[in-house]
Amino acid sequence: SSWKLVENSKFPKGKIVAVVVLDGWGEADPDEFNCIHLAETPTMDSLKKGAPEKWRLLKAHGTAVGLPTDDDMGNSEVGHNALGAGRIYAQGAKLVDMALASGKIYEGEGFKYIKECFDNGTLHLIGLLSDGGVHSRFDQLQMFLKGACVHGAKRIRVHIITDGRDCLDGTSVGFVEMLENDLAKLREKGVDARIASGGGRMYVTMDRYENDWGVVKRGWDAHVLGEAPHKFRSAIEAVKKLREDPKANDQYLPPFVIVDESGKPVGPIMDGDAVVTFNFRADRMVMIAKALEYENFDKFERVRFPKIHYAGMLQYDGELKLPSHYLVSPPEIERTSGEYLVHNSIRTFACSETVKFGHVTFFWNGNRSGYFNPNMEEYFEIPSDTGITFNAQPKMKALEIAEKARDVILSRKFHQVRVNLANGDMVGHTGDIKATIVGCKAVDEAVKIVLDAIDQVGGIYLVTADHGNAEDMVKRDKSGKPLLDKNGNVQLLTSHTLHPVPVAIGGPGLRRGVRFREDLRNASLANVAATVMNLHGFDAPSDYEPTLIEVVDSN
Ligand code: 3PG
Numbered sequence: 108s109s110w111k112l113v114e115n116s117k118f119p120k121g122k123i124v125a126v127v128v129l130d131g132w133g134e135a136d137p138d139e140f141n142c143i144h145l146a147e148t149p150t151m152d153s154l155k156k157g158a159p160e161k162w163r164l165l166k167a168h169g170t171a172v173g174l175p176t177d178d179d180m181g182n183s184e185v186g187h188n189a190l191g192a193g194r195i196y197a198q199g200a201k202l203v204d205m206a207l208a209s210g211k212i213y214e215g216e217g218f219k220y221i222k223e224c225f226d227n228g229t230l231h232l233i234g235l236l237s238d239g240g241v242h243s244r245f246d247q248l249q250m251f252l253k254g255a256c257v258h259g260a261k262r263i264r265v266h267i268i269t270d271g272r273d274c275l276d277g278t279s280v281g282f283v284e285m286l287e288n289d290l291a292k293l294r295e296k297g298v299d300a301r302i303a304s305g306g307g308r309m310y311v312t313m314d315r316y317e318n319d320w321g322v323v324k325r326g327w328d329a330h331v332l333g334e335a336p337h338k339f340r341s342a343i344e345a346v347k348k349l350r351e352d353p354k355a356n357d358q359y360l361p362p363f364v365i366v367d368e369s370g371k372p373v374g375p376i377m378d379g380d381a382v383v384t385f386n387f388r389a390d391r392m393v394m395i396a397k398a399l400e401y402e403n404f405d406k407f408e409r410v411r412f413p414k415i416h417y418a419g420m421l422q423y424d425g426e427l428k429l430p431s432h433y434l435v436s437p438p439e440i441e442r443t444s445g446e447y448l449v450h451n452s453i454r455t456f457a458c459s460e461t462v463k464f465g466h467v468t469f470f471w472n473g474n475r476s477g478y479f480n481p482n483m484e485e486y487f488e489i490p491s492d493t494g495i496t497f498n499a500q501p502k503m504k505a506l507e508i509a510e511k512a513r514d515v516i517l518s519r520k521f522h523q524v525r526v527n528l529a530n531g532d533m534v535g536h537t538g539d540i541k542a543t544i545v546g547c548k549a550v551d552e553a554v555k556i557v558l559d560a561i562d563q564v565g566g567i568y569l570v571t572a573d574h575g576n577a578e579d580m581v582k583r584d585k586s587g588k589p590l591l592d593k594n595g596n597v598q599l600l601t602s603h604t605l606h607p608v609p610v611a612i613g614g615p616g617l618r619r620g621v622r623f624r625e626d627l628r629n630a631s632l633a634n635v636a637a638t639v640m641n642l643h644g645f646d647a648p649s650d651y652e653p654t655l656i657e658v659v660d661s662n
């Protein structure tokens with residue numbers, strides 16, 4: 108296929124285009140749990156006044172973005188994949204569902220590889236214990252456990268990462284109980300199956316984008332070495348006891364190991380064992396995958412590097428081919444808009460802070476790390492604060508990202524300047540309403556800085572979001588009423604939402620008469636890529652989802 112894009116004479120070439128992604132910024136009815144409504148957001152408010160020509164909503168969840176069902180909330184992987192690739196792919200969650208349902212998962216190369224260890228070794232499963240459907244799904248773990256036993260696994264150890272971020276805080280207890288039930292049933296069938304270690308997802312194992320290798324080391328010590336500050340005889344006891352600390356929550360549970368009556372860990376990872384990381388989503392598995400797979404590794408002292416057969420649920424990084432063995436093939440996201448644009452002389456700058464850096468680069472480019480062409484692109488990372496939860500620092504690096512984008516825009520060295528502003532999502536995930544309001548205000552101020560710069564260079568902006576979060580901070584019943592817990596407090600929603608997200612266009616470089624089409628009522632994030640290609644003066648490839656915009660000539 109040719110990389111050359113057809114020029115579209117209706118859209119001038121060579122304009123500087125700012126693409127701004129507000130992470131976790133959905134559109135919902137205004138009420139006291141809508142932090143975007145509660146925050147002062149004059150810039151985003153003024154964009155909204157441009158509706159319907161210059162502002163509209165896009166679907167950002169469910170089947171519209173490649174998730175298994177319309178009950179699936181949006182997430183950043185799926186969202187940025189769609190934004191960057193311009194097409195809708197069956198995503199990891201769905202591909203794993205299909206492979207489990209058909210049984211194909213047990214016929215593939217990855218399963219055969221781990222199976223080689225079943226006669227003499229233990230099968231270890233490491234992953235997020237959650238029904239959030241963002242990184243993993245509990246029912247998939249349940250099915251895989253059963254299937255692995257049918258296919259010969261005799262000794263299984265599960266290393267559980269508790270969630271409370273893609274599902275309600277406190278749900279870890281119920282998941283552990285359900286898992287223990289399943290494992291008891293396997294034991295009745297003669298399989299030696301137990302939980303061996305665990306910890307909370309934000310503190311153990313699941314760091315991303317190399318924000319803090321200490322997180323991964325804590326997981327390594329617990330899962331692989333069988334060492335942790337907290338030792339318990341059972342996982343239920345572990346989770347319940349650790350949650351007794353009033354400051355504890357599922358996301359940040361400290362690492363623990365399960366020990367036998369003599370105090371020995373029940374399931375360290377040893378030579379000859381098989382390991383599966385059962386998350387389908389990539390970003391928070393890449394670091395632990397490197398530790399499990401790479402012979403040469405210097406990010407922390409592994410102490411012991413067991414000779415194992417390791418497979419990911421999916422291959423997490425297409426460029427690094429990491430891990431080299433996997434159970435289900437990832438979606439083949441190819442010919443992304445970023446790759447096309449560098450082939451068509453569009454110089455691209457992408458920037459975010461660490462915790463979202465891979466979102467506007469790796470996810471945007473179809474789960475591919477690195478540059479397409481380093482002469483045409485620059486990816487700039489602003490270090491995130493570490494060692495805090497983001498409600499303590501809710502402004503995060505929004506200002507720094509915006510100032511960087513402003514400087515790059517004013518330098519006129521790049522045609523596309525793409526940023527992700529993290530606050531709505533990262534602060535929203537803490538469930539702290541006050542802090543999230545501060546975060547949303549900071550985002551709005553950052554957007555203004557970028558838009559002002561675009562004004563100065565006669566450029567164009569497109570502002571959108573990847574999924575909802577900050578616009579709804581409470582768990583609701585079917586009728587929309589906030590749900591209360593047993594003490595009568597509202598149940599704070601730390602997760603993403605099912606809401607649509609805004610998209611707005613404008614700027615002095617936008618030709619007169621450009622407006623959002625009215626015939627694409629069901630448009631999703633996947634329609635953005637073709638739109639951005641238009642703003643750069645090109646038509647999108649014909650298999651891309653259609654552009655959101657048209658030119659109406661007024662005489
Ligand atoms: C996380 O990984 O932080 C959450 O599970 C999902 O958030 P994101 O999709 O916005 O990154």
Ligand code: CO
Nearest residue numbers: 131532536603
């Ligand atoms: Co999020």
